[in-house]
Amino acid sequence: MPADPVADPWPAPRPPGPVDRVVSLPGSKSLTNRALVLAAIADGPSVVRRPLRSRDTLLMAAALRSLGTSIEDTDGGDGSGDWAVTPGAWDRDAAVDCGLAGTVMRFVPPVVGLARGTVGFDGDPHMRQRPVGQMLAALGALGMTIDDGGRGALPFAVHGAGAVPGGTVTIDASASSQFVSALLLAGARYDHGVDVRHVGKPVPSLPHIEMTVQMLRQRGVAVDDHDANRWAVAPGPVKAIDDDIEPDLSNAAPFLALGAATGGRVTVTGWPALTTQPGDELREILTLMGCEVTLTGGDLTVVGPEKLHGVDLDLHDVGELTPAVAALCALADSPSHLRGVAHIRGHETDRITALATELGRLGADVTEREDGLSVRPATLHGGTFRTYADHRMAHAGVILGLAVDDVLVEDIATTSKTFPDFATAWSNAVHGTTR
Ligand SMILES: O=C(O)C1=C[C@@H](OP(=O)(O)O)[C@@H](O)[C@H](O)C1
Numbered sequence: 001m002p003a004d005p006v007a008d009p010w011p012a013p014r015p016p017g018p019v020d021r022v023v024s025l026p027g028s029k030s031l032t033n034r035a036l037v038l039a040a041i042a043d044g045p046s047v048v049r050r051p052l053r054s055r056d057t058l059l060m061a062a063a064l065r066s067l068g069t070s071i072e073d074t075d076g077g078d079g080s081g082d083w084a085v086t087p088g089a090w091d092r093d094a095a096v097d098c099g100l101a102g103t104v105m106r107f108v109p110p111v112v113g114l115a116r117g118t119v120g121f122d123g124d125p126h127m128r129q130r131p132v133g134q135m136l137a138a139l140g141a142l143g144m145t146i147d148d149g150g151r152g153a154l155p156f157a158v159h160g161a162g163a164v165p166g167g168t169v170t171i172d173a174s175a176s177s178q179f180v181s182a183l184l185l186a187g188a189r190y191d192h193g194v195d196v197r198h199v200g201k202p203v204p205s206l207p208h209i210e211m212t213v214q215m216l217r218q219r220g221v222a223v224d225d226h227d228a229n230r231w232a233v234a235p236g237p238v239k240a241i242d243d244d245i246e247p248d249l250s251n252a253a254p255f256l257a258l259g260a261a262t263g264g265r266v267t268v269t270g271w272p273a274l275t276t277q278p279g280d281e282l283r284e285i286l287t288l289m290g291c292e293v294t295l296t297g298g299d300l301t302v303v304g305p306e307k308l309h310g311v312d313l314d315l316h317d318v319g320e321l322t323p324a325v326a327a328l329c330a331l332a333d334s335p336s337h338l339r340g341v342a343h344i345r346g347h348e349t350d351r352i353t354a355l356a357t358e359l360g361r362l363g364a365d366v367t368e369r370e371d372g373l374s375v376r377p378a379t380l381h382g383g384t385f386r387t388y389a390d391h392r393m394a395h396a397g398v399i400l401g402l403a404v405d406d407v408l409v410e411d412i413a414t415t416s417k418t419f420p421d422f423a424t425a426w427s428n429a430v431h432g433t434t435r
C-alpha cells in the first residue's frame, strides 16, 4: 500500500549548520507551457529545449496532443531530452484534464477555437473553484462558442469552428493575468487578431504578461502594449522557432532560502542575465531581508545573514513568491507586511488563509489581511504543516523546517505540479556539503 501523504507527512530535513551548496533547477513552468502552446499553433515544426517535465507541463502536452499536435521526446522518453512539436490537423473532439494547472485551464480554450471539434475541460476538485468565467465570456465576445452551463467555471466545453473572428474585447483580468496571456497567445491566429482592454482593479503578475508578449514577438507576432491595460496582437502567422527554457526562478525560492535561512551559501546555476520571470525579483527581496546576493556569469549566489530581517513588500506583480517569502518572514527578527496579493486567494488554494493558518499552527504570529499577511517575530515549534494540494505551500513548509525542529510537511508529492521529485532534490540540497 502506498503511504498516505496526509497520514504520513514528510519530515522536513534540517541541516546541522550553514550549508554551502550549488544547485541546478528544472525548467520554468510558465515558459514551457507558453512554448508548447505557441509551437502547437506555429507555421511549422519546432523544438522546446530543456522543457520542464512536471504535472502542469505534462498536462499541457497531453491537452495539445489530444487536439492533434505531435509532441515527441527527442531522447525516446527517458525524460532528459527535448520536446519536438509538430502542429497537426485539429479536427477531433477531445477531453482536456486541467489538473490544478491554471495555464492549462486558461491557455488551451482560446486555441480550441482554431480547431474543428468539441473539447471538454475539467480538472482536480479545487480547479472548479479557480476563476475563469471572465475569460470564457471574453472568448464568447470574440466569436467562440462556450458551454459552461452558466457557471463561469469548470467543467465547460469549447466548440471549435476552425476559425475565430477575434477583434476588440474588454475583460476584468484582476483575478488573474493568465486571462490576458491566454487571449494574446491565441490572438495572432484569429481572423482580426485580438485587442484586449482590461477594466477593473489592477491586473496582477504583469511580468507574466510581459513574458507572453516577449515570446510572441520572438515568433514574429506584432504586439502593441504601448498603453497601460491594453494589449493588441496583429493577425498573422506564429513563426516556428526552437526555444531554450530557462530554469524556473520561482522554484528557486526554497533553494535560495536554504542559504538565506541557515546563514549559509547557495548558488543556483543558469540564472538568466535578463528575464521576464517574476522569480528574478527574489534577488531584491532577499537583499532586503539581509542576504548578500550576487549574480556572476549565470550563477546566482545568496549568502544568508546571521538573522533575517522583516520586509514591507507589495507582491502584486510576483504573487507566486508569497508562500516562500512568508515562510522566510516567519524566521525574521522584525515584523513584515506582505501586501497586494488578494488574487492569490484564487491560486491552488486560498494562499492567504492557508499561510496564516499553517504558519500560525507552528507558532508564528500572523495576521491575515484581505490582500496579504502581517508576520511578527515569534518562537516557532514543530508540527504538521498542511499543504492543501499546493506545491508552494509545501515549499513554505520545508523552508520553516530549515530552522525549526520536527516540521512535518503534508503531501510533499504535491510539489510535482512544477518540480519533478522535489523531495529528493531538497534532501540532497539540505544534506550536501556543510561548512
Ligand atoms: O502566466 C503564468 O504562467 C502565470 C501567471 C501568474 O498567475 P496569476 O496572474 O493568476 O497570479 C502566476 O501566479 C502563475 O504561477 C503563472
Ligand SMILES: C=C(OP(=O)(O)O)C(=O)O
Residues within 6 Å of the ligand: 100, 101, 102, 103, 320, 347, 348, 392, 418
Ligand atoms: C499560481 C500558480 O499556478 P497556476 O499556473 O496553476 O496558476 C503557481 O504556480 O504559483
